[in-house]
Amino acid sequence: MATRKLLGAMLAAFALASPTLANAQVRIAYIDPLSGAMGATGEHGLRELEFAVEAINAKGGVLGQKLVVVPMDNKLSAQESLILLKSAIDQGIRYISQGNGSSVAGALIDAINKHNEREPAKSIVFLNYAAVDPDFTNDKCSFWHFRFDANTDMKMAALTDYLKGQKKVSKVYLLNQDYSHGHQVSKVAKAMLAEKRPDVKVVGDELHPLARVKDFAPYIAKVQASGADTVITGNWGTDLSLLVKAAKDANLKADFYTYYGGTVGVPPAMGDAGIDRVKVVSYWSANSANAAGQAVQDAYRKKYGADQDPYSQSIRISAEFLVRAMEKAKSTDPVAVAKAMEAMKIDGPFGEITMRAEDHQIIQPMFIATFVKGGGALKYSADGTNDYAFRADARVEAAAAARPTTCKMKRP
């Protein structure tokens, strides 16, 4: 069986010229890391996409066609992604889903713009479910790109809105990874705090190298020495878990406002250290979902395990938008679908979700939640755990989280 597959692989290497058979399918290329350091995150996303697609297919698909996910491992490399994009185009795939790494997303947007200009008949639409660089819906906005996650600025806007009401916050420490995302978080945090809470003092603005720090104790010592009561961080992965663990070890009494406290691997790695210390700003709050949203979660957890949190709902939402747009356009042609998707609204797990036409940025409510012991009213656990959960502290309405855009969209 497997040998035959291998043989197939070899043959395919030489016979890539053959056009692919199925035309009665809508295929989505999922270009994300499925191996390497970020492989777990990529696999999580793939599972959510496959789950969403199965649900859609169970209801008969779209326009009589089934949706099919074609996973492609880009190893978190921009260059690799461009090659996979070409491979997807060759296979006649017109829809790309990606989310991990703004570097990859940026490269894809660039390449798709060029491709669609050179071969408009084979245009590609890019469904971005998690790459949050604000540029993509501002200066670098593209007609072919749709973002289903809140961008860095929107999350910070929601966060600072919430902080307006938190009078006990007086000294803030910014601690971020030394690369573009961390720089962006630090920059926008300073700007928005100055605007919404001028009384708050930023007592530290620290950048540490990405994924290179083993022991965060020295950083925590600095935070402690600064007297900060609040830490804002865009860190993800082990850079976040280790930071929180070090804070617990030193008994640092400060709240950690994070972007990625709920993502793959972080809740189990933090464990007790995160309780009542870690907060998350996100469009996702498992325990605040409406009945429909709960039904989706129940099905997901039943299928993949009770500790699995479908926190990348943006993936499911993107699939839903795609299907609705196809139905509205009565076509699977990318240009028509993209046009139909603009300004479309659907009911999400927390209320109405809108795809803003000006810049293709999704607009939805946001939540500030705290990492706590699970159980009781908190039905749904945090990802990868059974006994921890996120408790929503506040909801920021869609309108408040939306930010103005500088996008000047060029439409075909």
Add this chain to the structure above:
Amino acid sequence: MELFFTSLLNGVTYGLLLFMLSSGLTLIFSMMGVLNFAHASFYMLGAYFGYVISSYVGFYPALLLAPLAVGAIGALIERYGMRRAHASGHLAELLFTFGLAFLIEEVVHLVWGKSPVPYRVPPSLDGPLFTLFSATFPTYKAFMMAVSVGMLAALYALLTRTRVGLLVQAALSKPDMVEALGHNVPRLFMLVFGGGVGLAALAGVIGGNAFVTEPGMAAAVGSIVFVVVVVGGLGSITGAFVASLAIGILQTFAVAVDYKLPFFDRVTVSQTAPVLPYLIMVLMLIARPRGLMGTRET
């Protein structure tokens, strides 16, 4: 002042942790002349084995069993892989361990998945030990420091006070001679390799729950352990110890400094902290390739 003392304490802690991570590498290097690129991978295996074993029989038995198990695997790898590579030269050996690191990471992916596993500090060692100014110092870190110092003592004794240690050192320079005296040199090397791997695994059992047990943990410490061994002097246990402390303290203090570097507009000393060890290594290798206390060049 407060920051100074906290930093000093953190620096020493981190230094001892570095020593714990690199002692097995030094052992193998000083006795066999092999730079084991897969060292960090065995550290990772130790953490995963520690996680699995401790979930059945508890943390303390795992502290013994996991290093033994991983050490046995190491010995087998020496017997059936390294030895073969050794025959085709030094470079082949180095590349063998390089490839091994690659493969072990894949196996870990396969067996335990790509996400971190919930490997926790045992309750008896959890919690603060004492309070320095406003910060607490966790018991578990003190435990780690104690183990690290214990490793130093044990290794030092092994190398300089036991017959086995002297024999292995002799075998390193004159294998034929030692063999002619009736000792089984290959088996000796196998034991040493297994021992060094076991030390890495012990560090893994202890480090895995203090930090995060995940497939990327090997890559995260992979190169820093080389820095320690190289700066300390290839093949010198005391050198590695001194280098660990020096690097630990230096790096920790660098984090505390917000002074902006001249010529680089927004870069502070603190930002460069984790890169400093590599800079030290390169300078050391150029100026004094023997390292702080090494006895020979490579």
Add this chain to the structure above:
Amino acid sequence: MTAALALTGVRKRFGATEIVRGVDLEVRAGERHAIIGPNGAGKSVLFNLITARFAPTEGKIALNGGEITGRKPHEINRLGLSRSFQVTNLFHRMTVFENVRCAVLWSLGHGYAFWKFVDRLRDANERAREIVERVGLAERAASPAGILSYAEQRALEIGITIAGDAKVILLDEPTAGMSRTETEAAVALIRKVTEGRTLVIVEHDMSVVFGLADRISVLVYGQVIATGTPAEIRANAAVREAYLGSAAHA
């Protein structure tokens, strides 16, 4: 006339032990000079001091009147001194011809050139071919050095040593491990190829030494106890006692 090679008060310590204990030695230009001595007398160390493999602890070494102490091996080589090694030391993966050709490149001024093909360097190729012939390896020219027989490797070693046209040649036990006939052939070869040059040779085989050398120095416990013509050395009582006496029994 200045000596081809002059050592003054050369000492070498390894840790606490002193292997070479104040050697004064003068090798005249154009002579064949042998250094003999019992095992452990420090002959090889002395050799390595001259060729800068080790740095002397004390003392001076001069080549054609110019001091070479502290110079690097390749610099000494460029000043006209070449050496062979006790343990055969070739470029094993290259052919016999290429081995020799590498050895002639520098002296012909080709240096580190990466803009000309070695195959087109007529002078280097001719010279290399000539030397390969001279050391009797013409038939083996295309074989990798690593597969040659022991005697052939020793011959190649001598070929490489003389290829750079150095005026002072140091040979470290060139006939060690050879059979009687092989030794005779080697001696003839050495005699032939060092014609007109200064030769310093370390050797155990007394028949080689006495058949080849113009002058002999005897090294015992890191010191030169006698220097003279073969006849003088034979007649020297101290040498007899310290060295030849024991060798005669061996």
Add this chain to the structure above:
Amino acid sequence: MTRSRLALWAVTLLVLVVAPLVFSKGFALSLLCQMGILVVFALSYNMLLGQTGLLSFGHAVYYGLGALFAIHVLNLNKVPTPFIPLVGGLAGLAFGLVFGYITTRRAGTTFAMITLGVGEMVAASSLMFPAFFGGEAGISGNRSQEPFFGLTFGPQIQVYYLIAAWLVICVVAMHALTRTPLGRMANAVRDNPERAQFVGYDPQRVRFLMVALSGFFAGVAGGLATLNYEIVSAESLSALTSGMVLLATFVGGVGFFAGPILGAIVITLMSTVLAGYTKAWPFYFGLLFLSTVLFVPGGLTGVVVLQKRLWDAGLLSRVAPVYVRMAVPGLVFVGGAVVAVEMAYRGVRLPGAWLGTFAAMAVGLLAARWLWRRESDRWAAALEALAGKAAP
């Protein structure tokens, strides 16, 4: 140049010209481009590993910095697109001179460790100074500028031929380099640095020049990558890239000029095409590398060359039956192993399937060992005969 060698060059050239006509699809074409770039990069690496005996863990530094300078110059819009790789090469050369001076002061393991340190530092600074390095988001550019003799270099096919042209230039240049005094002395220094000193050469200087020149070609490869992807990010400087080129070169075979070429092709196919079919590709990749180290230190090229020598000596017919007979149990074992790996990656838990697979592997292995005991004499005899012919 012998006639067969001339034929080999001619065939290579023909393949380069014809390949895109056969594999005309975008994906296949990008694959060919990727291969071409890796070939140049791996060959430049082998100038160090295979030719000078220097194991480097930081070769991506020259590739990445070459690519970075190339994209900055591309964005200036001053240099015609076809010459951008030259910019990368010059940058690689410049850094080769600087870092080469630092690193080649030592050889052996010390050299390897210094390159590791330098590589780590450059990689780390790439995230610290995003203005120049572009951070993880990278710097993008547009290769199609003013038409150059009617070529815009927008379409992939034009880029392919540009890469192919540079590939030919680099391969010829690097091959020529092996036949110059410097190239030969690099071999000499690799085999025996001490001896090299006593024929008048400074091994440190030889190593330094080789690192600098190898930096040039690595930089050209970086410049080609710039044109192909139109984006340069921190990833091209990373330890992963350094490791990849080491693996590719070694698997191909360091002892042969063509080794890295074959290695680059195999690795590209594995990491791109095989990765599309199985998640286990890194596992196979690791196994391939380890088996190369343990069983065929000459790499894949070594295996091919041995067959060719057997063929030339008329001995292939004697060993061919051995191959055929060994192939049966060998395939059973390898097939079983592949099935086992795939089942593991797919989380198959059927005990029956596992038992069957292991049984097949065991049978294959035992049969192979049994057969080998009978066949090894014949094989050894053939090798002996070959050695006898080579050394008359």
